[in-house]
Amino acid sequence: MPTITDSYPAAPDSALPNRRSFLRKSALTALLAPVAVGALAACTAVEEEPARAAGSPPPPPPKSRREVADEMDRLHEAGVKAFPAKTAGKGNQLMAPVMDGRVKVYRVRASEIQWETEPGKKVTAWAYNDQVPGPMIRVREGDRVRVELENALLESTTIHFHGLEIPNDQDGVPFITQPPVKPGEKFTYEFTVTNSGSHMYHSHHNSAKQVGLGLLGAFVVEPRRPRAVERADVDYTMILNDGSHGYTLNGKGFPATEPIVAKLGQTVRIRFMNEGMMIHPMHLHGMHMTIIDKDGWAQPAPWKCDTINVAPGERWDAIVKCDKKGTWALHCHILPHAESQHGMFGMVTALVVG
């Protein structure tokens, strides 16, 4: 049986700024040439020392390989110990509608904000109601819904309800189904929701930029008659992204990602949604996932896996029967989206079964 030490020396504070700056560097590197990250990671920390200016004091003696290895471990530990790290702002919060008779009214304001993806890392975001992802809209099959969009951005936008089967004039494609909504203007969408499941809403104008900057959110539709297979104690929506904000789960990178928490014996439903530009094969440790829905539609028969490949625009719903205690890693298995020499980052969280 393994010997496990429960306490480790704390990482020195000095390690943290170093880690931060690496993360910024690595995010840029990832954008430019993601597949080269593995190769870069093969460089040792020693080789990353900056060039010394003429006349500056002599550098400290080079670190031994063991010192380098220990420093790497400390950075990894600091990340894990910080999880879940506090950051300003929380995306994907459930939005309560205002009722207009029997119509559920949601007010959505698009504007530019600063968004903290992990402690100390702020990025420019275009957000609905100051959240990345935008607030979750959650209704019931058959509901009448009105979404009032206010454009507080400096360019035009629209909303497309990705996955909802609604009339063409509510589809949000500029110059095909509506004019773009100019800066300072408003636009109202209204429709009856006829199909249930895990859907999304996002910009459909200049979308590579606008969705990349954060104009996206979950649109979950509860069925009138839930199937037995989809009943869950915990219902969790996880939006994957990989744009200019780095690799994120619900707008945050590890260690600022949110753990999913369940009790032993409980059932968790995870609604994976990809709003990025790359696939993300999400891997759960220790327990399997039973895939029940694709894009809000029931699969003919549920099927089991531990790694579900989620492509851009797709939604996959998974059920996990939490039959094993522990903190179980849940992460993208494209490893450069999840870990560097400076520790885990980006698309990493955990399912904590207590």
Added chain:
Amino acid sequence: MPTITDSYPAAPDSALPNRRSFLRKSALTALLAPVAVGALAACTAVEEEPARAAGSPPPPPPKSRREVADEMDRLHEAGVKAFPAKTAGKGNQLMAPVMDGRVKVYRVRASEIQWETEPGKKVTAWAYNDQVPGPMIRVREGDRVRVELENALLESTTIHFHGLEIPNDQDGVPFITQPPVKPGEKFTYEFTVTNSGSHMYHSHHNSAKQVGLGLLGAFVVEPRRPRAVERADVDYTMILNDGSHGYTLNGKGFPATEPIVAKLGQTVRIRFMNEGMMIHPMHLHGMHMTIIDKDGWAQPAPWKCDTINVAPGERWDAIVKCDKKGTWALHCHILPHAESQHGMFGMVTALVVG
């Protein structure tokens, strides 16, 4: 209910050359570092102004943010209004066989041509019978087929019948099943087609280059006994590509892509085929797709989605029951394959239900 304006000011002609040159630029950018496109798109048009030569007249005053936003809208509108734009050449045209007794004979000539992927954008292509994709071969299960390849290129080539279960010596792999077909030479393939479904034919010699340049086509085999689930009023084959010709559907980029047209209540079958190097998760607006076949083989049970992830070499057959009027966008949901600040481009078309 939304207010929808049906007429918009026309885009000035001056906007179009600008758009064209951007598309060329962005195609190159996409090839070099596709994931950075989102980041690039975050630059404003203002920042894209070229450097001014010494002694040239003073530049016009910088545009206001609103002017930049309006210009972006005009470029988007121009693209949509041009759809479907006329270009020279049409790929994937059904080829009629010459009958030799009971053998269906197809003559296929590989040569270098110029190919217009969108209005004004010409690329060098290696093509079968001057088409990209090559002409569609469409036969019936059990047919005897002869394909006479003439190589009018300056390098050797072969044809592989991707997905067909034919004898090994007809498989088209140079130095394993046949010698390469030298420039100026001919080679004849002949076989009985034993499995039905959506297949492809393409070069299997120096294929990263030759298929990338256009030596590819659809090979559709109708079953002797069609299943009820596969009967459709409209049968459409869509070959996805992402090589040196840019992001294309059947050899054309938006707005020169071809809409799929159906009447309300009709059933459309879309045969997605990927001849590129990247996945393309194709997303249909407003209606779902029922996936019936993978690589020409029936799925155990049809299943529904709105986004079907098509990997290189794969074929997925989808049935759409057109129960909603309108022009429904159908596009790759890797957004930088479909839209830039200068409008929709590349892998975008529409299913028009009239």
Added chain:
Amino acid sequence: MPTITDSYPAAPDSALPNRRSFLRKSALTALLAPVAVGALAACTAVEEEPARAAGSPPPPPPKSRREVADEMDRLHEAGVKAFPAKTAGKGNQLMAPVMDGRVKVYRVRASEIQWETEPGKKVTAWAYNDQVPGPMIRVREGDRVRVELENALLESTTIHFHGLEIPNDQDGVPFITQPPVKPGEKFTYEFTVTNSGSHMYHSHHNSAKQVGLGLLGAFVVEPRRPRAVERADVDYTMILNDGSHGYTLNGKGFPATEPIVAKLGQTVRIRFMNEGMMIHPMHLHGMHMTIIDKDGWAQPAPWKCDTINVAPGERWDAIVKCDKKGTWALHCHILPHAESQHGMFGMVTALVVG
């Protein structure tokens, strides 16, 4: 019927070093910007001539297009004729356990080695027991297993048993379930194997680097009661990779990859496992694959295809009924992972039905 020549002129020896250096170049290119490879491949060999130093003898006259084409054919032929090429080292060898009572004990030592991926191409690898992939661990459902890890590297490491449902403290995630195993130290994992199927073991510390360098292997669990559908005459495990070692199948690139050999009428099971950073849609020529398992779990119903898209972290089990004689190519259909102007390379092998 085609005329097939069975013998071709041998490639001159001089062609081989040229091919080698190209492969090295192309591997680097692939790492930096894989999608640009197609574009690069469009350059002719003529354009690849190096610049001539001043005062050196006049260059030979430029080659004709036909000479260039013939040279390309010779390089392709040389690769095919060399297959399967001999290289030092073989990965994925079945490891016999040492029995400690009823416990199967596996000793795994992580260290840095030189690894030959194709004739003459040596790379630095981090390996378990000097193999890339590490030795195959193959047990039976219900077995008690002990894995003794010795870390002979210069940085810390751990092992994660990817897909196995084992207690949390055996899960191998540093600082969550155990401390990292320091250089020179040992760590023992012990657990009862409760779920069968195709699984993996690999580093979970600094994993983008460590797995990329080779710290990975197959962990296959035979079920207590095999289903009829999974019985096979040949059981083959194929680990896909795309890191700093280039594009490999079981640690080797074509022509050093291993053919799968079967007799006519036999059934082959291929366990595809992806330990890389990219998808690899594996395409089999001439015969279809019946997909039976995903991540070690039975699919609700087997389904047929000729191209199976394997994402990082995924395992897909395929059954092939070998009903056609011949040498059938089996390769990644992202063509720049499989072929360049200098011949097939990387993720190419064959299923030989004799």
